[in-house]
Amino acid sequence: MSEATSERRSNLVVNLGRIAGAIGLVFWLSAPLTWQLSGEFGPLVWGKLMVGGLCVGAYLFTNADFWSRIAGSRSTGLLFMTAVSAAIVLALVGVANYIAVKNDKEFDLTAEGLYTLSEQTRDVLSRLDGEVKVMAFFHPMEPEYVAAKETLERYAGAGNKLTYEMIPPQNRPDLVKLYQITNYGPRIVITTGKQDARAKDFSEQELTNAVIKVTEQKALTVAFLVGHGELSTDDEQAAEGLKGIATAIEAEGYKVETLSLQKGAQPGGDKVKLNVDPHGHAEPAPALEVPRHVAVLVVAGPRGKLLPAEMQALEAFLKRGGRLVLLAEAGAETGIEKLARQWKIELNNDIVVDTNMINRLSGLGPAEPLIFPSEEGEHPATREMVAPAVFGTASTLNVVAGGEAGVDARPLLVTGESAWGETALKDGTAERDAKDHLGPAPVAAVAVKQIPSTELERSADEARLVVFGDADWVSNRYYQMQGNTDLFLNTLNWLAEQEGKITIRPKSRAASSLFLTGEQFGVLKFVSMDILPVLLVAAGLGIVLIRRRG
Template identity: 35%
Template sequence: MNLKAWGRIGGLFGLVVLFSAVFNWLFVTGSINSAGVIARLALGVAGVAFWLITNRREHPLGRGAFYGTVSAVSGAVLIAALVGANYIVVKKPKSWDLTKDKIFTLSDQTSGMLKGLKDNVTVSAFYAASEPEYTELEQRLRQYSAQSDKLKVEFVDPFKHPAVVKEMNISQTGPRVIVKSGSKESRAKDVSEEALTNALIEVTRGSAKKVYFTKGHGEHAVGDSTERGLKNFVDSLKSEGYQTDEIVLAEHKEMPADTAALVVAGPVGGFSEGEVKLVKEWVDKGGKIVAMVDPGVTTGLEPAFESWGIKIGKDEVIDPEAQNPEIAIAQQYTEH
């Protein structure tokens, strides 16, 4: 093999290295000042220069030079494409949920929370591969990891590492997923998205925001699963990552700092002046309230409603053709 042949090999090598340098600059390091990028650029330029020097007497349009250049460029492009595809598959995995009810799709709140992570978070799951919950949990945590490179997941087989289980105080019936961020730690009560997201929120934001339901005025009960109860509504809030709790306003001088919203759900008794003042001042400062008031019920909150531009009427919508006229049934409601 003569010097010209070695020059062509060096030129091909140089082109490949140059493509590698550009790829690393644009897709990996994001900076041309990286030592790896600079080294590749220098090596690539040296390879191309070696080719030009050893083949300087060959006519640029000669058949050998032409086909050699085409082969070199084609090879470099092919290698760059393969490297790029490999990078996308490894670093930017993409999956599709083809189920009808999107059971393998994370909620918008969970996805947004994960993408907004600023600190490193570690999730340690104490489950063996043979346990029934393992597959569901492993798939869900893989979805979580795909949303943020700040999240690290590890599975610990409790049967193979009994010392770690004892050290972390893990029990068969208790929480077995530990979420840590810095000095903060939380444990997910089960493997559901709701439990995992709540645990993540607790360690990344200090504590999850809560939706409080007023209590003590005959409101609909949050734990009641009957038609009058709010259990289904509360469960839907929890599935979106919110925490819920009841609050007796008379026992507080100010609203809890973790209050995301206050729900007044169908009271039958009136609020005291102190309670009304507490609610009004909190809403005036930017708090959010959801009030569900039945017709004819005086809550004591009416002056506060009026100050916010809301007038509570005493009218009722009835259906005279129904067996129970006070229960109006409509197929479609206009905007209101």
């Protein structure tokens, strides 16, 4: 074997020893980090210390002149200063980490603002009068645990009267039995001590609605009139059904029911009064009445005419301070247009057409216009409207003079400037001309009237009416488009004098999630925060040692 070959092998052994020494040193220094990440002084920590010891031993064995070189090297002082500098840097990093832990801040960089509580949630939490506790029954190793805890931390941070507790089900069988917690049912309980509610998941919408339910004493009733071919709140399959918006109304904290004035007028039992006196003269039929518990009545796109007695019931409902929503369909003559006219709102016999290119880019047709708040004064129902609504086959309307004395009516929503109300649709073709109602044209209006204290049947000091020139916009097909849901719920909240609820509902998550099990998350955290940094530092240190020898 030549002297050159022997020297090359000697250099290789020395260099490998130096790399091993670098790895061993980094393993020793990173052992506390592994201890913190694993949560125990277990096999991982012991393994690192032992492997580090073997690597350092290999370095000392292959570099026998280590101590003599250190003692006699002119760079000993430089190495000492480097070690001191490294110690200072590590200390500063530790201090920075301590400050960060004690002053926890979150920055939401998602486009939808998924990790920022909505205005509605912050309002609800700020108005809490008493203590509210949230109990989430999840084991730390379950995939949902981390996300649920992070969400509840945001809630607790936004309201000082809300606290939460993560409860492993096996640790509290008494609470599991009390609240009937199962693997397939709601596992988040919100309680005030007197009453409680369940959240099906830890989404913001579910949690906020559950908080509203336990903190509000009684749910107000929103009734939908039936019996004339109206859109159905029970139909979740058909595009023209109202099941979707009805569910959203319930999620807002209201009770939803249907109301048939005709059936309500029928007496029960086997006896039927014929309304004929002993002389054969017909007696007046009993007046129909909207039940007193109804906070808001919605008439959604009737196809048939309402009976005169039903129209009188609606008029009486408004006269005593009731709150009414009329969702009219283009060209339909059902009687509600006459009631609207009495309240200074006149529905036009036309169809809104909008040629705006934005409609086409959004996948909407010319008969599906974008709708915006009226500029004739700010209104509570549209104050928080940040996205336009989408109507379908809508009619324009006008605020007119005459009608009921004391009524104050004003436009609520209008079309864009590119839209118009087509009055002479021929063969499915629309053409703007002087006879049409040019945009921006009103498609919704509100009317209010003060109810005098002398009114014996008064239920509120002000009657409120909202008329929309379209019913489809809250159907299953349209209610999730743009700002439709927020607009309708905010309108109901204004009618029911629940202005505190008027805001923007929580955002929906886009399809950008990475789902990990608890074990996978632990491995990812360990590799990214321990293994990779250790290997990089060890490689860098080894290269430095080899170059220094050279």
